[in-house]
Amino acid sequence: MTDTDGRRWHDMGGQTAGPVPLDEHDHALWEKRVDALMVLCSGKGLFTVDGLRRALEDMGEDAFERHSYYERWIAAVNQNLVEAGVYTLAELGARMHEVAARGETYAQVNDG
Amino acid sequence: MAERVRVKTWMPPGHVRAPAYLRGKTGVIERALGAFGNPEQLAYGLPAEKQPLYRVRFSMAEVWGAGAEVSDDTLDAEIYGHWLERV
Amino acid sequence: MPHDHPDHAGISASGHPFRPDNDTPLTYWQRMEVAVRELLIEKGVTTPAEIAAQIDAMDARTPANGARVVARAWTDPAFKARLLADGSAACREMDFDIGALNLVAVENTDDVHNLIVCTLCSCYPRNLLGLPPDWYKTREYRSRAVREPRAVLREFGVELPAQTRVRVHDSTADMRYIVIPARPPGTEGMDSTSLAALVTRDSMIGTGLPRCP
Structure with missing residues (x-):
């Protein structure tokens, strides 16, 4: 049994941490698309930026450590779109399966 | 004279934008920013009441005590009115 | 430069995993x-x-946009006053498409150095400056910038005099922040295009200083 002070993992201000890693990367096309989907869907009122953040926070610390920024973003965008009823989990599952069957790289599974 | 406010020490779970390290800390209102939808409702897809939002300035000494790098350095954060109490 | 690393499946020299790219197996x-x-x-x-x-x-949104805003503030005192009073209006005045961005500009002087962070996520004035750098989103920056800003600044190569007051701004809610860095010495007489070339992305976050001519 462990108690908690209620502080959530994402609330990082003042915590002990190491040197700031200064390496940077260019955004891949799929990451730019995730960003665009978030902006467009929130702009159309399907969810809010706070809804996106809520889903990111609820994914937990393990997701923060294991997955990249836009990996977490597409998961959070999807969570909000499912909650908004834009598509069903069955539709998503079937489409992801179909996408996987198209090829082995991101370039291969996209049209054009 | 600048208005002194303290951030509430509440610790509810869920989507909250008052950072934990400032809860219970006292600062001064640097400026009022107007009213914005309450993120604690927006995050759950609910209709959001407008809440007044303030930029509150804290001294590093107030926030970190003796552990502050330089006590007179400052920390500003935006805090919604329902998380503040007058001191 | 996503292809410069020696081992796609491994960990970089700094201990961070590489990001999946277009030609790696579909994730x-x-x-x-x-x-x-x-x-x-x-x-x-x-x-x-x-x-x-x-x-x-x-x-199309890049730090060059912010650099133009800063250079104008350096050369046009009335514009700087408007920028400090209402950052969003001042950017729109320069025809930048910043959408719903609520921008607060904070000014570095001989006595004050400003530093921007978002401890709760990674809020950034992306509608002016484009997407934030990776380090801005890390646990290390988010955790430490509010508690030991001077130590963080030293890691970025910025050593501040003890008498300079550091003001850290935590972007916790609806505002986004841009630092107007102090105009470097030796730039008298330079036009705003030349000045803008001195303004780096990091100098507008507060983790850097402008280039000197």
């Missing part, structure tokens, strides 16, 4: 992005053209 998350995008298009929520236009709009 679960990439499949999800393709599927979500296709479903949104099929259901009429968006179109391929709208997505492409949004990507182009984001790509």
